[in-house]
Amino acid sequence: MRGSAVVVYRAAAVRDAAGCCARPGAVAVAGGRVVAAGEVGAVCGEVGERSGAGQVDLGECLLMPALVNAHAHLGLSAVGPRAYGGAFTGWLREVMELGPRTREAERAAVRRGAVMSIEHGVGWIGDIAGSVGAAADRAESGLGGVSYLECFGIGLHEAEAVERLTRDFSEGDGEGSIGLQPHAPYSCGLGLYREAAGLAARGVGACARGVGLCTHLAETTEEVRFVRDGDGPFAEMLRAIGRWDQTIRGTGQHPVDWLAPVLAERRWLLAHCNYIEGSHIGVLAGCGASVVYCPVASDYFGHHRPDEGVRHRYREMIEGGVNVCLGTDSVVCQPVGAVQPLGVLGAMRHLYRRDGVSPELLLRMATVNGIAGLAGEGVLGPEAAGAATLGAGVPARLIAVGIDAGDSADPLEQVLINNEPARLVTGVDCHA
Numbered sequence: 001m002r003g004s005a006v007v008v009y010r011a012a013a014v015r016d017a018a019g020c021c022a023r024p025g026a027v028a029v030a031g032g033r034v035v036a037a038g039e040v041g042a043v044c045g046e047v048g049e050r051s052g053a054g055q056v057d058l059g060e061c062l063l064m065p066a067l068v069n070a071h072a073h074l075g076l077s078a079v080g081p082r083a084y085g086g087a088f089t090g091w092l093r094e095v096m097e098l099g100p101r102t103r104e105a106e107r108a109a110v111r112r113g114a115v116m117s118i119e120h121g122v123g124w125i126g127d128i129a130g131s132v133g134a135a136a137d138r139a140e141s142g143l144g145g146v147s148y149l150e151c152f153g154i155g156l157h158e159a160e161a162v163e164r165l166t167r168d169f170s171e172g173d174g175e176g177s178i179g180l181q182p183h184a185p186y187s188c189g190l191g192l193y194r195e196a197a198g199l200a201a202r203g204v205g206a207c208a209r210g211v212g213l214c215t216h217l218a219e220t221t222e223e224v225r226f227v228r229d230g231d232g233p234f235a236e237m238l239r240a241i242g243r244w245d246q247t248i249r250g251t252g253q254h255p256v257d258w259l260a261p262v263l264a265e266r267r268w269l270l271a272h273c274n275y276i277e278g279s280h281i282g283v284l285a286g287c288g289a290s291v292v293y294c295p296v297a298s299d300y301f302g303h304h305r306p307d308e309g310v311r312h313r314y315r316e317m318i319e320g321g322v323n324v325c326l327g328t329d330s331v332v333c334q335p336v337g338a339v340q341p342l343g344v345l346g347a348m349r350h351l352y353r354r355d356g357v358s359p360e361l362l363l364r365m366a367t368v369n370g371i372a373g374l375a376g377e378g379v380l381g382p383e384a385a386g387a388a389t390l391g392a393g394v395p396a397r398l399i400a401v402g403i404d405a406g407d408s409a410d411p412l413e414q415v416l417i418n419n420e421p422a423r424l425v426t427g428v429d430c431h432a
């Protein structure tokens with residue numbers, strides 16, 4: 001790093017979730033990495049004579065690390081936001097109709113979604129990908145994170161799904177941080193989950209340390225019913241799409257208890273967990289699982305009904321030792337006209353306004369917790385250390401969000417109250 005030109009970015013405020021908090025503040029960057037961050041005088045003192053190379057005054061904004069969207073479906077970027085009709089299985093079938101029909105169409109949507117994500121202030125993503133090619137496109141876009149290769153197979157279709165997954169996975173070279181995602185307990189049998197966990201542990205190509213694992217879990221009451229009783233709307237949906245057979249049965253268990261033995265094998269990233277019991281929090285914490293809460297999507301589907309005592313247990317999970325991060329889910333579930341629908345600021349603002357969550361906790365969930373969720377037991381490698389903070393030596397992916405510098409209110413709180421968009425300052429060469 002010594003010898004490369006230093007640029008000092010000054011802003012009305014600077015903040016990360018690892019203890020950096022200054023107003024006004026500065027971040028010095030050289031060779032694409034953070035050299036120093038904090039009070040302007042201290043940062044300039046630290047870079048000394050090298051600071052002559054460049055000064056950028058960003059003005060009235062809060063400068064932060066780019067955020068982590070731990071659960072997204074970039075392949076649906078071309079569909080756009082749509083109203084929810086009130087029945088999840090009907091919605092799923094509609095999205096299956098509207099989604100990309102070819103691998104090329106999916107890859108085009110992923111490329112477009114990746115650029116949008118970067119423009120919306122996201123530096124790292126947990127994307128659900130339909131092919132190894134889509135994962136490569138995401139990585140090439142400059143967006144960090146993991147692309148989880150999705151698979152489906154239940155009942156008599158499980159064996160062929162295992163074969164297909166093994167073949168598709170082996171096509172990857174491990175570059176671009178690929179992971180695996182059995183879709184959900186109503187579309188994947190336990191054998192497919194086990195096989196995915198085994199493949200993930202073995203890794204592929206350059207990923208000898210293994211790859212990450214993700215799934216949708218306990219997302220709806222219909223899923224809880226399906227796993228327990230083997231009937232309801234998901235059984236009807238499987239019949240309608242020709243995927244039902246007599247080997248598919250209720251297990252008498254909640255999805256978390258049903259999957260617990262496989263969750264214990266590796267550190268999973270679990271999308272949603274909208275409907276879990278208090279007893280499951282210890283199970284998830286014991287497995288080292290991370291939960292991605294997508295509050296905007298969750299509310300879109302009607303999973304937040306405080307009058308009926310139905311609310312997400314994310315705060316209890318955090319207290320119970322579960323790493324909880326934030327995600328958007330797909331753009332389909334975002335409000336029409338949302339500011340930056342593929343950004344994570346919308347999720348932070350939603351929880352701040354709905355539940356009064358502390359700004360500090362929201363920033364942790366949107367940065368370091370997201371990195372921990374994507375990294376699992378180290379699948380992101382050494383680059384994950386300190387990622388999404390302003391620590392010295394960390395890759396500098398920086399975003400700025402407008403604030404009123406004359407307002408004495410906490411700059412991070414201002415960002416959660418206002419609707420200013422995030423903008424990328426430095427750190428990602430966007431090659432669409």
Ligand SMILES: [Zn+2]
Nearest residue numbers: 073216271329
């Ligand atoms: Zn999802």
